[in-house]
Amino acid sequence: MFFLKLVLRNALRARLRTALTVLGVVIALVAFGLLQTVVNSWYAGAEAASGTRLVTRNAISLVFPLPIYYRERIRSIEGVRGVAVSNWFGGVWRDERSFFAQFAVDAENFFPMYPEFRFRPDEWQAFVRDRRGAAIGRQLADLYGFKVGDRLPIRGTIYPGIWEFTVRAIFDGRDETTITRQMYFHYDYLNEFVKQRFPRGADRVGVFVVEIDDAARAAEVARAIDAEFANSLAETLTETERAFQLSFVAMVETIIQVISGVSFVVILIILAVAANTMAMTARERLAEYATLKALGFGPAFVARLILAESVTIGLAGGLIALAATPVVAAGFFESVGRSVFARFEVQPVTYAWQIAAALAVGVLAALVPMIRAANVKIVDGLRHVG
Amino acid sequence: MQLPLIYIARNLWVRRLTTALTAGGMALVVFVFAAVLMLDAGLKATLVATGSDANVLFIRKGSETEIQSGIARDQAALIETLPQIARDAEGRALASKEVVVLNSLTKADTGRRSNVPIRGVPPVGLALRPQVAIVAGRMFRPGSNEIVVGSAVARQFAGVEIGRSLAFAQRQWTVVGVFDAGRTAFDSEIWGDSEQLLQAFRRFGGFSSVIAQLASPDAFDALRAAVDADPRLTVEVKRERKFYEDQSRALSNFISYLGVTLSVIFSLGAIIGAAITMYSSVATRTGEIGTLRALGFRRRSILAAFLLESLLLAAAGGAVGLAAATFLQTITISTTNFQSFSELAFSFALTPRIVAVSLIFALAMGLIGGVLPAVKASRMRIVDALRAD
Numbered sequence: 001m002f003f004l005k006l007v008l009r010n011a012l013r014a015r016l017r018t019a020l021t022v023l024g025v026v027i028a029l030v031a032f033g034l035l036q037t038v039v040n041s042w043y044a045g046a047e048a049a050s051g052t053r054l055v056t057r058n059a060i061s062l063v064f065p066l067p068i069y070y071r072e073r074i075r076s077i078e079g080v081r082g083v084a085v086s087n088w089f090g091g092v093w094r095d096e097r098s099f100f101a102q103f104a105v106d107a108e109n110f111f112p113m114y115p116e117f118r119f120r121p122d123e124w125q126a127f128v129r130d131r132r133g134a135a136i137g138r139q140l141a142d143l144y145g146f147k148v149g150d151r152l153p154i155r156g157t158i159y160p161g162i163w164e165f166t167v168r169a170i171f172d173g174r175d176e177t178t179i180t181r182q183m184y185f186h187y188d189y190l191n192e193f194v195k196q197r198f199p200r201g202a203d204r205v206g207v208f209v210v211e212i213d214d215a216a217r218a219a220e221v222a223r224a225i226d227a228e229f230a231n232s233l234a235e236t237l238t239e240t241e242r243a244f245q246l247s248f249v250a251m252v253e254t255i256i257q258v259i260s261g262v263s264f265v266v267i268l269i270i271l272a273v274a275a276n277t278m279a280m281t282a283r284e285r286l287a288e289y290a291t292l293k294a295l296g297f298g299p300a301f302v303a304r305l306i307l308a309e310s311v312t313i314g315l316a317g318g319l320i321a322l323a324a325t326p327v328v329a330a331g332f333f334e335s336v337g338r339s340v341f342a343r344f345e346v347q348p349v350t351y352a353w354q355i356a357a358a359l360a361v362g363v364l365a366a367l368v369p370m371i372r373a374a375n376v377k378i379v380d381g382l383r384h385v386g
Numbered sequence: 387m388q389l390p391l392i393y394i395a396r397n398l399w400v401r402r403l404t405t406a407l408t409a410g411g412m413a414l415v416v417f418v419f420a421a422v423l424m425l426d427a428g429l430k431a432t433l434v435a436t437g438s439d440a441n442v443l444f445i446r447k448g449s450e451t452e453i454q455s456g457i458a459r460d461q462a463a464l465i466e467t468l469p470q471i472a473r474d475a476e477g478r479a480l481a482s483k484e485v486v487v488l489n490s491l492t493k494a495d496t497g498r499r500s501n502v503p504i505r506g507v508p509p510v511g512l513a514l515r516p517q518v519a520i521v522a523g524r525m526f527r528p529g530s531n532e533i534v535v536g537s538a539v540a541r542q543f544a545g546v547e548i549g550r551s552l553a554f555a556q557r558q559w560t561v562v563g564v565f566d567a568g569r570t571a572f573d574s575e576i577w578g579d580s581e582q583l584l585q586a587f588r589r590f591g592g593f594s595s596v597i598a599q600l601a602s603p604d605a606f607d608a609l610r611a612a613v614d615a616d617p618r619l620t621v622e623v624k625r626e627r628k629f630y631e632d633q634s635r636a637l638s639n640f641i642s643y644l645g646v647t648l649s650v651i652f653s654l655g656a657i658i659g660a661a662i663t664m665y666s667s668v669a670t671r672t673g674e675i676g677t678l679r680a681l682g683f684r685r686r687s688i689l690a691a692f693l694l695e696s697l698l699l700a701a702a703g704g705a706v707g708l709a710a711a712t713f714l715q716t717i718t719i720s721t722t723n724f725q726s727f728s729e730l731a732f733s734f735a736l737t738p739r740i741v742a743v744s745l746i747f748a749l750a751m752g753l754i755g756g757v758l759p760a761v762k763a764s765r766m767r768i769v770d771a772l773r774a775d
Contacts, residue, residue, distance in 0.1 A: 014666075016665060017662050017665060017666065020658050020661055020662050020665075021658070021662060023658060024654075024655050024658040024659065024662075027651065027654045027655055027658070028652075028655050031648075031651045031652065031655075035648075059554075060487070060488075060489055060490070060554050060555065061487070061488040061489050061490040061501050062488070062490075062501075062727075063453055063487065063488045063501075063727070064487070064587070090454065096636075155448060156448065157448055157449050157450055157454050158449070158454045160446060160447060160448045160449070160620070161448070198456075231556075233556065233588075247498070247499065250496075250498050250500075251500065251501075251721070251722030251724070252721055252722055252724070253496075253498075253721075254719055254720065254721040255640075255641070255721055259644070262418055262648060265414055265417075265418055265652070266651075266652050266655065268414055269411045269414045269415060269652055269655045269656060269659075270411075270655050272407045272408070272410045272411035272414070272659060273407070273408075273411055273655060273656075273658060273659035273662065275407050276403075276404050276407035276408055276411075276659060276662060276663060277662055279403050279404055279407065280404055280662075280663075280666045284670070368403070
């Protein structure tokens with residue numbers, strides 16, 4: 001008890017310095033937590049992907065389409081339960097900054113494979129009936145304030161012209177892990193346009209989404225699909241939906257790795273600050289430590305005193321950071337994050353990292369001063385002037 | 387009367403450990419700050435250098451990249467007849483009708499697949515890019531299934547060595563050479579014969595783009611007016627340099643927004659570090675300050691001395707951070723440019739502007755961290771200061 005009291009008194013002696021150090025630790029750990037959350041959120045889309053869905057695309061690269069008749073051939077492969085088409089539209093609504101993804105799909109095949117998208121029955125009927133109808137995810141609708149019945153003009157970048165859609169349905173996600181930040185419309189509408197403008201490009205689709213009976217047989221079914229089209233005009237590459245999503249994430253992986261790496265730099269910065277605080281504190285109190293030793297306390301006691309003070313400061317910062325991180329993360333998401341991320345939640349592992357970093361900073365910052373104070377000779381220490 | 391600089395510098399030297407730790411924290415912040423600016427500068431330099439002011443590029447109206455674009459043969463032929471386009475000695479238009487497609491190849495280090503642009507270039511296209519030079523092997527023969535790979539592709543992707551062949555579009559394409567395009571985006575591409583690629587890929591949209599040389603540098607406005615006025619042409623014309631500059635926008639914004647936000651947040655930590663150090667410097671030298679004041683040094687001089695000490699500390703940190711950042715210039719980053727949806731290699735580039743901005747950034751941290759302690763020092767009353775300790 002006496003020991004703790006002494007540590008606390010010591011920590012509060014230079015109040016401004018302690019307060020500034022704690023503040024530094026808080027800022028650094030919150031920044032660290034935010035960066036880690038950015039990295040995790042980046043991978044969130046891929047984690048939400050189902051294990052029983054495969055994606056078949058052109059083996060050359062995604063920009064090459066596949067003929068639509070592949071749909072029937074894939075359907076006949078053993079282990080396949082359903083096949084749907086999905087075609088990237090790449091349109092721009094309003095301007096490039098308000099970006100969201102649009103996909104042309106065959107709704108009656110596509111949505112049964114995605115039970116995580118929940119439609120109201122009347123809206124679903126209205127969407128299916130309207131050839132120019134669009135189904136909008138809840139997150140997207142909330143982001144730009146889209147309502148059922150809204151007219152949605154979208155400028156095509158791949159398919160030229162201004163396309164007029166009508167919002168017929170807004171679907172919800174099954175839970176908060178479902179990403180509903182995209183728009184779907186009817187593939188037939190797209191295909192008819194292509195037929196008129198570029199007849200040779202008609203009846204082609206970007207990818208097939210394939211539902212399989214058994215997730216454990218995913219690799220086997222994927223191989224069977226690719227074998228079906230080997231040596232044909234358009235060879236295919238089939239992978240799980242998760243691997244497909246990850247390949248997009250991996251594109252900017254270099255940058256994500258840099259962010260992840262940089263988030264540890266901030267810990268180093270604050271380590272330097274905390275170490276400096278402890279070094280100054282210990283130097284100023286060298287005479288006191290010598291006095292303690294003269295009174296009969298051993299070097300280990302003096303070292304423990306410094307360690308405990310340093311860890312107290314580190315943990316104080318760590319605890320405040322734990323409380324502040326979700327608040328700051330929510331604020332970040334509301335202000336800028338919403339246009340980039342579908343979901344932005346601080347993971348439990350991030351909190352664990354923060355507390356571990358706070359402890360590590362506390363211990364490492366105390367290291368050099370501990371050794372110095374423990375080794376100081378009583379005479380030298382008493383003679384020392386701060 | 388000013389306090390001599392050597393006196394200020396010695397104060398830092400006496401407390402070496404503290405100085406090193408504080409300056410070290412600042413150095414890390416400056417390192418991150420400079421690294422981000424260098425990355426952005428490198429990206430821009432690569433893409434801006436790719437385009438030439440003498441050339442223009444035609445893509446389909448509304449498309450933003452060559453990948454999305456399609457120009458039918460009749461349109462391409464029409465473009466060649468435009469009078470603003472330069473002609474060679476035999477009167478042929480210096481216009482290169484090109485096809486650009488993406489092929490996903492495996493990266494050598496990670497084993498992941500990434501998109502590499504394959505560009506079909508007719509002979510005139512090579513004449514329009516004088517910066518492209520073969521560094522190993524030879525150029526592809528027109529009309530053949532031969533391809534040459536850019537130096538960045540050769541470095542980063544597996545299976546593209548000279549003599550190997552790539553299988554795509556039901557054909558085997560033999561790699562016969564490696565070309566260097568002077569650190570431009572072309573280094574991240576594979577080139578082959580335009581007509582062969584067009585046929586093999588059975589592109590329904592025709593060519594991807596037409597690159598042409600202007601008859602005179604100031605003919606651009608007339609050319610654009612002519613293109614816009616012609617109802618048969620559904621294309622858009624841009625200066626080549628502008629086109630490639632635009633390709634860097636999304637990635638460049640992403641890097642610089644992210645980097646500047648990070649640097650500012652990180653700098654708070656370093657500023658706090660500087661403030662702690664300077665407060666302690668003031669506290670331990672209270673008696674000294676009193677003596678200086680008694681000797682006749684003005685409050686202003688004391689303020690200036692402590693501010694200068696803080697700035698010196700920051701300058702040291704900034705210099706160390708920048709010195710570490712210069713080593714980054716040897717590193718090449720390769721990532722997907724989300725605008726063109728394909729892999730692009732670029733390096734960190736240090737420019738005089740970045741050196742200046744980073745040092746100013748460091749000094750600003752020192753100034754902000756040092757101002758309150760310095761004010762505190764200058765406000766001390768002589769009697770109180772002398773009586774302290």
